Amino acid sequence: MNAAVIVFPGSNCDRDIQVALAASLGSAPEMVWHGEASMPDVDLIVVPGGFSYGDYLRSGAMAAHSPVMREVVRRANDGVPVLGICNGFQILTEAGLLPGVLMRNAGLRFVCRDVDLRVGENKSVFTRHYDARQVIRIPIAHNEGNYSTDPETLARLEGEGRVAFRYCDPSGAVTDDANPNGSLANIAGILNENGNVLGMMPHPERLAEAALGGTDGRAMFDGLAS
Amino acid sequence: MKARIHITLKNGVLDPQGKAIEHALGGLGFAGIDGVRQGKFIEIDLAETDPGKAREAADAMCQRLLANVVIEDYRIDIDE
Amino acid sequence: MKARIHITLKNGVLDPQGKAIEHALGGLGFAGIDGVRQGKFIEIDLAETDPGKAREAADAMCQRLLANVVIEDYRIDIDE
Amino acid sequence: MSNITPEIVAEHGLTAEEYDKVLAIMGREPNMTELGIFSVMWSEHCSYKSSKHWLKTLPTTADWVICGPGENAGVIDIGDGQAAIFKMESHNHPSFIEPYQGAATGVGGILRDVFTMGARPIANMNALRFGHPDDPNTRHLVSGVVAGIGGYGNCIGVPTVGGETNFDPSYNGNILVNAMTVGIADRDKIFYSAAAGIGNAVVYVGSKTGRDGIHGATMASAEFDDDSQDKRPTVQVGDPFTEKLLLEACLELMATDAIVAIQDMGAAGLTSSSVEMSSKGGVGIELDIDEIPVREDAMTAYEIMLSESQERMLMVIRPDAEDAARAIFEKWELDFAVIGRVTDTNRLVLMEGNAVAADIPVPPLVENAPEYDRPWVATPPAGAPSPVEIDQTPMEILKILMASPDLASRRWIWEQYDHMVMGDTVQRPGGDAAVVRIHGSAKGLAITTDCTPRYCVADPVQGGRQAVAEAWRNLTAVGATPLAITDNMNFGNPERPEIMGQFVGCIEGMVEACKALDFPVVSGNVSLYNETNGSGILPTPAIGGVGVIDDAARSMTIGFRNDGDAIVLIGETRGHLGASLLRREIAGKTDGAPPPVDLAVERKNGDFIRARIAGHTVTACHDVSDGGLLVAVAEMALAGDLGAELSTPDTPEWLFGEDQGRYVVATPEPETLLASAHEAGVDAQLIGKCGGKTLTVNGGNSISVTILRGVHESWLPDFMAGPA
Ligand SMILES: Nc1ncnc2c1ncn2[C@@H]1O[C@H](COP(=O)(O)OP(=O)(O)O)[C@@H](O)[C@H]1O
Numbered sequence A: 001m002n003a004a005v006i007v008f009p010g011s012n013c014d015r016d017i018q019v020a021l022a023a024s025l026g027s028a029p030e031m032v033w034h035g036e037a038s039m040p041d042v043d044l045i046v047v048p049g050g051f052s053y054g055d056y057l058r059s060g061a062m063a064a065h066s067p068v069m070r071e072v073v074r075r076a077n078d079g080v081p082v083l084g085i086c087n088g089f090q091i092l093t094e095a096g097l098l099p100g101v102l103m104r105n106a107g108l109r110f111v112c113r114d115v116d117l118r119v120g121e122n123k124s125v126f127t128r129h130y131d132a133r134q135v136i137r138i139p140i141a142h143n144e145g146n147y148s149t150d151p152e153t154l155a156r157l158e159g160e161g162r163v164a165f166r167y168c169d170p171s172g173a174v175t176d177d178a179n180p181n182g183s184l185a186n187i188a189g190i191l192n193e194n195g196n197v198l199g200m201m202p203h204p205e206r207l208a209e210a211a212l213g214g215t216d217g218r219a220m221f222d223g224l225a226s
Numbered sequence B, C: 001m002k003a004r005i006h007i008t009l010k011n012g013v014l015d016p017q018g019k020a021i022e023h024a025l026g027g028l029g030f031a032g033i034d035g036v037r038q039g040k041f042i043e044i045d046l047a048e049t050d051p052g053k054a055r056e057a058a059d060a061m062c063q064r065l066l067a068n069v070v071i072e073d074y075r076i077d078i079d080e
Numbered sequence D: 001m002s003n004i005t006p007e008i009v010a011e012h013g014l015t016a017e018e019y020d021k022v023l024a025i026m027g028r029e030p031n032m033t034e035l036g037i038f039s040v041m042w043s044e045h046c047s048y049k050s051s052k053h054w055l056k057t058l059p060t061t062a063d064w065v066i067c068g069p070g071e072n073a074g075v076i077d078i079g080d081g082q083a084a085i086f087k088m089e090s091h092n093h094p095s096f097i098e099p100y101q102g103a104a105t106g107v108g109g110i111l112r113d114v115f116t117m118g119a120r121p122i123a124n125m126n127a128l129r130f131g132h133p134d135d136p137n138t139r140h141l142v143s144g145v146v147a148g149i150g151g152y153g154n155c156i157g158v159p160t161v162g163g164e165t166n167f168d169p170s171y172n173g174n175i176l177v178n179a180m181t182v183g184i185a186d187r188d189k190i191f192y193s194a195a196a197g198i199g200n201a202v203v204y205v206g207s208k209t210g211r212d213g214i215h216g217a218t219m220a221s222a223e224f225d226d227d228s229q230d231k232r233p234t235v236q237v238g239d240p241f242t243e244k245l246l247l248e249a250c251l252e253l254m255a256t257d258a259i260v261a262i263q264d265m266g267a268a269g270l271t272s273s274s275v276e277m278s279s280k281g282g283v284g285i286e287l288d289i290d291e292i293p294v295r296e297d298a299m300t301a302y303e304i305m306l307s308e309s310q311e312r313m314l315m316v317i318r319p320d321a322e323d324a325a326r327a328i329f330e331k332w333e334l335d336f337a338v339i340g341r342v343t344d345t346n347r348l349v350l351m352e353g354n355a356v357a358a359d360i361p362v363p364p365l366v367e368n369a370p371e372y373d374r375p376w377v378a379t380p381p382a383g384a385p386s387p388v389e390i391d392q393t394p395m396e397i398l399k400i401l402m403a404s405p406d407l408a409s410r411r412w413i414w415e416q417y418d419h420m421v422m423g424d425t426v427q428r429p430g431g432d433a434a435v436v437r438i439h440g441s442a443k444g445l446a447i448t449t450d451c452t453p454r455y456c457v458a459d460p461v462q463g464g465r466q467a468v469a470e471a472w473r474n475l476t477a478v479g480a481t482p483l484a485i486t487d488n489m490n491f492g493n494p495e496r497p498e499i500m501g502q503f504v505g506c507i508e509g510m511v512e513a514c515k516a517l518d519f520p521v522v523s524g525n526v527s528l529y530n531e532t533n534g535s536g537i538l539p540t541p542a543i544g545g546v547g548v549i550d551d552a553a554r555s556m557t558i559g560f561r562n563d564g565d566a567i568v569l570i571g572e573t574r575g576h577l578g579a580s581l582l583r584r585e586i587a588g589k590t591d592g593a594p595p596p597v598d599l600a601v602e603r604k605n606g607d608f609i610r611a612r613i614a615g616h617t618v619t620a621c622h623d624v625s626d627g628g629l630l631v632a633v634a635e636m637a638l639a640g641d642l643g644a645e646l647s648t649p650d651t652p653e654w655l656f657g658e659d660q661g662r663y664v665v666a667t668p669e670p671e672t673l674l675a676s677a678h679e680a681g682v683d684a685q686l687i688g689k690c691g692g693k694t695l696t697v698n699g700g701n702s703i704s705v706t707i708l709r710g711v712h713e714s715w716l717p718d719f720m721a722g723p724a
């Protein structure tokens, strides 16, 4: 199992995901600079968190046009699993791999804290090591994680079981109080039609080790490894 | 030649910043505010001298990068 | 009545966003760009019906909240 | 006929005597550019002319100190061939004028100070002081400063892991924004600023130069008055994205052997960096003004030399390495320009085409910089505290204190900071010290910032001691070995003897504490003239402490863990209420001497605690500071979401006295702990046990942990939700 992590100018969670993947996959992923037009043959592509191009203009907008993204889109369409975390999620929506947009947090403030997430279906390669509806604790750290889309798209996401994670309370109840950024239907992460592209605002790589306060993120990477 | 571009959220797309500004203005005691929308205003200096060509270029820039046409409308004004 | 407000960085104030946008447009192959500045465009619907009063209100809003007058200039247009 | 009128000299913040020195050094009348260079180099901010005399008395050495004050940041040996590099710096005036950008560029500046020396920044801290919550400006300033610190640190991807925040009317017109950065480097790969190699290229990298912050350095040394608004155009805008690129490019280049010397461009930009590099290297530097990357047209030599545009660096490069270096900066899409050469003239020469725009002998510019032993008067002793009448029960008092501005939870602040990025934050904000693991190892650094200004104003010497001691205590409380400090001396107008007396007193106390605790000062910063219309801030010597812990994952936390654990108080309780929080919040008084710090006891108690934590005999530990014993216990109950029953005298003195050198610990084996304390001659007593959902004193007066959490957590968010 070998993976690639795309590095953009301004990415800053690239090393974090590299460490988390290495722990689960047993081998360090390749770090691929955004300027590359080609990419090694890999079984997993991760678009990491951070502030690509400073989040200037619109978060993810400029990175979505990097040369390497054309290749990422091609591989995604060939069925290669692609995981976008935080800024990576924003980039995947801007690149058209996932529907909807991530707008400014409803509270207009950056939010960094652990949140409870309710897993949706657990059929995808990303969620298969979780139980369906399991409640997990994962940190968020973003300014623009307020997911929004049109009613038709939302209906499809819901109908096709493509809402991978929702913000919830510790008991798993999806409430407004548990929604940290105003996201539509408390959406924290979504899948594409084929289920091989996942975008999520929370950072599973940040709680994948007991020393850092939790391991709920680890199951995602173990699931990808197996 | 200058392209002056207004990028605004499509009608129906909710605007958290606009909402927050409206709320904050209320908090400051400003009354009679029926709505606030926040957009972007981008000015681009172009070497191009032909207004038609300049507009075409600006339009392409909006389509490719400046606007997210899923949720945003844009308006381009060219002034010599 | 509508107040249309343009908020732009004062001359000489660094505009990191404009700089980055200019750079990205270059990367997309757009040539002949001599500069990009990004500002805000805010539209406010006001119950006020007197243009003068509306402008006064909008000006107060800019001073108190909308514009950061330390580094930004603003322009107000009132249309009925 | 002379171009340099006394008015121009005054506008440049130079006194007549100082200008006479300039004339003597130059042997002629300087031109405007030269005058500008002298004015920034001799400003309080760059020359430390009022403080140098006293800063020299600070202890700065220890076996583990690799580089003390004088370079961009301090460097200490943390073992395994690695060094920790850190410094704290103020951005007070700019943050008052434009809170977001002022605070953001403050963070950007301190980050550069640290990575200039070859370190990768691994943590940021921030020590903030705001005016009274009721001051109409306070909310706006808090919101802008916090957003600015987060905006810069979050974007560049360095975790902001802690800090401190106080509110006091004395800061109404002069908030304090002190930012600290800690970085890690290989101890044999540290970079310094001394230029060398006659003929070597002087290279400019980073952002282009604009008309940003011209005279920021002199402004940072000028007392505020009501027309300070006019000084507004000097505010600079931060570009954290460019700084991130600059950081990566510099570290990439530092991995090669291309760099002879490197210096960030901070206050006074190109001027101080080039003067610094030539004076440290005992060489001259010749710069070609036309080669300097500029952002605006028609910039004069004066503007270019005094500009404080951010995200810029100056380097001296090996001749053979120029192309390789250029390639790295081009990859990161940053400007890279050879703007001059190292010369053997000991002069700073600026060429504009073939014309000489400035020509200054560097040694006298630096060595003859003014240095004042300003007159000072010692702060009169505060005397015995007046009695405080109290009719509330202990728990009523506790509720008020826990919801008071200086004790309420700072969650609203730290949740706006990415405190986890880089994946090594073992202890997040909320404890006594942050603990950040050194990447790829089990070892960690503990980091804290501390100062109690109300103590410093009542008795500067005790206040100076206490600030250093509390930092040492907070590092100890997580189980770390305290190694060294950086300081940020924030004071009023040093030309007033009573203010200078506060400065001298605080330094004296710091010197004593640093010596007694083997806790040397390796870097620091001074911010004077924090004064509006003649009224100064509380003396605020902010201390940033760094310690090391072998196994970060085993660092101690403040939360009660186990039902039934015994609670033991370490350190003697005399019930000192002078200058206490209880006095201020409950009795509305601020009088009385602050609690004295017995440094010998401080050390004995701290060493005892550290040994117990290392021996795994305690399950929670928290030092006793603002608000005294009951507040400390309450914070431990909240952090662990577990109540406690105390059996202690329930007098205000006992429960809320702020006697120093104390810790509260929880332990399953109190007998062993008390016995070893007795052996070590450490004052220790059993004061209760953990358990339940309430906090109770002597089986009577009690409060539910949930209610306590409510008031503690809600003050700051509620305050900030008020009208903008
Ligand atoms: N401005 C700030 N930014 C981040 N964390 C802060 C800030 N102010 C306070 N904190 C955190 O809040 C906690 C309590 O602060 P403080 O009362 O100063 O701790 P102590 O009394 O142990 O020095 C600490 O963990 C500190 O790091």
Ligand SMILES: [Mg+2]
Binding pocket: D431, D432, D474, D622, D623, D625
């Ligand atoms: Mg403490």
